[in-house]
Amino acid sequence: MLPGAAVELHEQAQRGRHTLAHDCDTEEHAGVAAQQREGGIQDELELAGLGSRMAATVCDAGVLGLAYLLLGLGIQLLPTPTRGAEESPWSTLAAVVLVLTVFLLFWGYFLLFEALNGGRTPGKRLMGIRVVMDTGHPLTFTAAAVRNLVRIVDMQPVLTYLVGLGFVLFHPQNKRLGDIVAGTVVVRDRPENLHLASAGADAVREAEPLETGSPELADEEFRLLDQLIERFEGLEGAARHRLTTELVARFAPRFPRRDADPETFLVRLHSVELAKRRGRLATRTAQGVGRTSVAAERFVVQKREGWETFRLLAARAERLGLKRLGAAEIPGFAAQYREVAADLARARTYGVDPRVLEYLERVVSAGHNALYGRHAGQHVHLVRLVLRELPAAVVDARAFVLAALLLFALPAATGYLAIRERPAIAEEVLPDEMIARARAGAGRRAEGIGYAEAPSMYLPVVASTIITNNVQVAFFAFAFGITAGIGTLLLLTLNGLFFGAVLGLFANYGLAGWLLTFVAGHGVLELTAIFIAGGAGLLVARGLIAPGDLTRRDALVLAGRRAARLVAAAVLLLCLAGTIEGLLSASDAAPAYKFAVSGASALLLACYFASGWAYLKRDPFSVIRRP
Structure with a gap:
């Protein structure tokens, strides 16, 4: 056990560590569960x-x-x-x-x-x-x-x-x-510089003495001594004296011939021990058959220059991309990465100082990110993404989109029939503003004014407001899938009930056609987008509730990746629908024009999803391969 002084010096916050595998982009379970280790190397990030x-x-x-x-x-x-x-x-x-x-x-x-x-x-x-x-x-x-x-x-x-x-x-x-x-x-993610008293940033490789002897202090003892020497100037007098006295008492039996002054003795001991740890005899036997431990100081002195060179190169490559290194440098960079990764594995085997390991883990991680990460030079094929991959994702998840449609349509029919059969309940379930608008609808229709007609100057404002509101609804429908689908179900059901009840209310006043004229232009795109976003939420819920052969964690990640494509498709459709709603539906354009746009929207959707279907048939894994 360490004495009180050692515990006080050695006290460090225990932080969680997360083991990350350096994979070679091999795919198992669509790249979620697979973690192909590169030479058995694992990188631990704090x-x-x-x-x-x-x-x-x-x-x-x-x-x-x-x-x-x-x-x-x-x-x-x-x-x-x-x-x-x-x-x-x-x-x-x-x-x-x-x-x-x-x-x-x-x-x-x-x-x-x-x-x-x-x-x-x-x-x-x-x-x-x-x-x-x-x-x-x-x-x-x-x-x-x-x-x-x-x-x-x-x-x-x-x-x-x-x-x-x-x-x-x-x-x-x-x-x-x-x-x-x-x-x-x-x-x-703070930049980690190796901070060992024996291997600072300005450490240089010196000629090794032939006979320095093997280290006499255990690794833990040397770290405590190293920390005390480093903190001498910052310690108060009483604490400095107490810690020095306790460490001298610990080491005294092994060093009967020592300086009379405790601090001088510890400084000299640190200097001698440091020289031994840099020497040829720094390797010592560790616990376990056939195991050895290499002093961190010697390991760093021999390897640090190469590590630092690679770290700077990796940082540049991660920031600018591998292509900026030049064709001649890339093979060398890959070879250096494997060499440093091997040093990390060797350091773990030898039981090197944890501070050295932490430094190496950061260096290897930077190299891995530079080799396998996305860079500025890598571009997404936007046209293929929008016209092929997004509709393919919707087609692939059509069962969930259909389920979302039913969760909206059945409550909508219920709300419509309820208001039609019992008109009096409209005042209990619908906002006063909506009821007032229905009552004033006959007069507005007689004057030739549409349901939500606005002056032309304000149409861009109407369009932008509608787009942002509808996109937020889509985001909510997706995000609340993580509540086992309860939030998504409630959102679809309540919106369906409200839509049906409003339609029933206007039908009671003989204004259903007047209302549908407003909805016609944008409704096909908007409702389809909401169903797609709802399908995304249900897809996430399925990953949580019924992961199948995958672990629940992997099923959720895979579902989230697929659902993100659905949300992207929904956002595109909602932007188009909102533009139509704000600039056309809310204008004084003729009803025939609005219904024509509705038909064109339906045709556009048919072509869009047909394109996705063809792409999915040609490449069935396209919806899950790209992260």
């Missing part, structure tokens, strides 16, 4: 603690708050009709910019920073943490989208908030709900 994650969140909240404040001040400086200025295109543009900017800040801040900045938001960068994939790869755009869309579930009050917080507190890797679905983990 998990970010709850405190650093909360501090990062507070910092990011401060950045967002400042952005909202500046946005508000900027809007106040612009002339708007509500402040007495004349209506102008500039006021309309300001309103559109406001709506879209608020939406992008709320939903895009975390997603875009993490996806495009190596898993780091400004707060995470400040706290020295970042998000990576469970496999150790850099964070992908899909995973960033999944983990940050599910964030909305963690933000809900009471029930889901407590569940999300509980996962962070008690999950072995401190994962929140979004991390579980995305297959990500938050780790520490």
Whole structure:
């Protein structure tokens, strides 16, 4: 057992460590469960603690708050009709910019920073943490989208908030709900410099004396002595004297001939022991048959120069991409990576100082990210993604989309029939504004005014507001799939009931056709998109409830990856539908024109999904291969 002084010196916070395998991109269970180890090498990354994650969140909240404040001040400086200025295109543009900017800040801040900045938001960068994939790869755009869309579930009050917080507190890797679905983990990311008294940044390889003798102190004893010598100047007099006295008492029986002054003795002992640990006899027998232990100091002196060279090269390659290294450097870089990875395995076998291991793990991780991560030079084929892969994902998940349709349509029919059979209950279940609009509908129709007709100047504002609102509904439908589908089911059911009840209300006033004329232009695209987003939520729920042959963790990650494609398809359709709704449905265009657009939308969807079907037949694994 270590004495009290040693415990005090050696005390370090015990942090969780997460073992990440360096895989060779082999796929088993669609690349989720497979972790092909490169030469048996495992990289241990230090998990970010709850405190650093909360501090990062507070910092990011401060950045967002400042952005909202500046946005508000900027809007106040612009002339708007509500402040007495004349209506102008500039006021309309300001309103559109406001709506879209608020939406992008709320939903895009975390997603875009993490996806495009190596898993780091400004707060995470400040706290020295970042998000990576469970496999150790850099964070992908899909995973960033999944983990940050599910964030909305963690933000809900009471029930889901407590569940999300509980996962962070008690999950072995401190994962929140979004991390579980995305297959990500938050780790520490501060640049690690090897900090050993014997091998600082300026250490040089000196000629080895022929006879230095073998080390006389155990590794743990030398670390304690090393820490004390390093902290001498910072210790107060009483603490310095007490710690020095206790260590001298520990070492005295083995060194009867020593300096009278305790501090001089410890400094001299440290110097002599350091020289021995750099010498040829630094290797010693360790516990276990045939095992040896190499002093960290000698190991570092021999290898550090190569490690540092590789670390700098890996950092440059990770930042700029392998292509920037040049064709001549890439083979050498790969060879260096394998050499440093082998040094890491050798260091673990020899029982090298944990600080050396931590440094090596960071170096190997940087090399792995540079070799296997995505880089600026790698581009997604956007046309293929939009026209082939996204509709293929929808076709592949058609059973879940159909289930979402039924969860909406059956309550809608129920709501319609209930209001038609019992008109009086409309005042109990529908908002007063909707009832007032139905009562005024006959007069508006007689005047030739549409259901939600707005002046042409405000149509862009209407369109942007509708798009952002509908996209948020799609995000909610997907994210609440993590609640075993309960949240998604409620959202689809309640929206279906409301839609059916409103249609029944207007039918009671003889205005069903008037209402449907408004819905016709955009309704086909909008409802289809909502069903697709609902299918995404149900897909996640299926991964949680019925993982099949996969583990529940792997099933969730795979479901999240597939569902992200559905959400992307839904967002594209909702943007198109919102544009039509804001610019056409809310205009005074002729009903025939609106119904023509509705028919064209249906034809467009048929062609879109036919394209996806053909692509899926040609490449059945396309919907799950790309991360």
